[in-house]
Amino acid sequence: MNIIILLIGILIVIVTNMDALSTILRINGGSKISNFVARNVWRTSVFISGKFSRVSILSNVGPLIVVTLFSLWAVLLMIGYGLIYNSYVHSIVETSTELPASITAKFYYVGYTLTSLGNGDLKTGNDFWRIISNFTGLNGMFLLSIAISYFIPLMNAVVKQRMLATYIANLGDTPTEIISNGWNGTDFNILHEQFKDLYPMILMQCEQQLAYPVLLYFHSENPKYSPQLNLAKLDEALSIQEVYNIDQSDKAYIWNNLRKAMNKYLKVTKNSYSFKTETVPDFPYQSKLESLTNQVSKETAKLRLATLKDRRAFIASLVKNDGWKWEKSMS
Incomplete structure (x- = not known):
């Protein structure tokens, strides 16, 4: 032997x-x-x-x-x-x-x-x-x-992540549109209700991604069904709130809760994904939302935006690695 x-x-x-x-x-x-x-x-x-x-x-x-x-x-x-x-x-x-x-x-x-x-x-x-x-x-x-037996729950997870992507896509085609559609002229109550529904959906996506790592590689030709692209748009909308503090109501905590869910999503994705980090994309939202963003000085906004540098560079890499172009998708 x-x-x-x-x-x-x-x-x-x-x-x-x-x-x-x-x-x-x-x-x-x-x-x-x-x-x-x-x-x-x-x-x-x-x-x-x-x-x-x-x-x-x-x-x-x-x-x-x-x-x-x-x-x-x-x-x-x-x-x-x-x-x-x-x-x-x-x-x-x-x-x-x-x-x-x-x-x-x-x-x-x-x-x-x-x-x-x-x-x-x-x-x-x-x-x-x-x-x-x-x-x-x-x-x-x-x-x-x-x-x-792995196939059936995997396909169910693919369907659920497409539902998540579609839900976010229906909020708006761009980060500024998500915010504009949620602003009724007085407050963001419309967006608050939708964000409450999104919170458990994103947490579910995190758990599904841990259970089925290959979910990251189920790509859709239609941008409406792309979880990576639409979650990137959502995170940019949350960044706008973090930089310009556009929602100062007593329900502003809902934005923070959703941000925490996105933090977990990005952490799970980083552990599974590996690719070259892109340069930090521009943040051209102030001029498009001037009436909502003029309460914060340029210096303060610049300092807050600097803290999001690594986060936004990673998300831009995630979008590009999924076959999309950041500039066309966010504006």
Whole structure:
């Protein structure tokens, strides 16, 4: 028996199972391997879509990443168990001749054992390897079952995040429009009620993103259904309130509550996403909301805006990485 090959095989099987279970069953933002694969599939897709000016490519990346992850786990299990069986010459033998199976034949045996499609042309060499074969089949059946069960709640989460994006989009097409539509000439009571509904929706989005990290990569060609784009617009509207203090009523705390929900969303996203940070975008809202923003001096507004520099740079990167252009989307 080749101990080194055996240990490498066992290590691959353990890591693969831990990665799959961590991604599917734990609410922790996904595992390192899965997140690494997902990020790089997305980056490659963004690069290709930019080269060929085909943003529609990105709408297929979410399902592609899911299939890629499941395929990766299946291939790694085949490699891991294949190495385990190949660590011993007589682990698998041919049924008709009782001769040791070849290296490739053992990988073939692993493939049909994992999928429970055994056809009888190969068999285990002794009772020990029969037990290992049982574990192989159970492992394959278990991961296949939980992977299939992963699809339905994932699709429900995709629908809910599209609902969130649509809700925000209906408030206004730009940050200034969100504020203008919520101002009745006296107060922001209209916006207050809508913000109250948005608060639990954003918190739900945070939890869904932790449970299903691939949600970040479900792109929509229609900006109305893009959660990243519309949450960026909402955060800009909240920044306008923070910089210019446009709502000084006793219900201004509602803006702060929504800001806290957005803080959590950005924290969850930062832990899952990794990309080059963009430059801080302009903040050209004062002239468009002059009647509401003239209560704060330019110096005070400038100081407050400076504290939001890193936040807005990250959000701008999030928007760009999702295939959108900040200037066209915010004005």
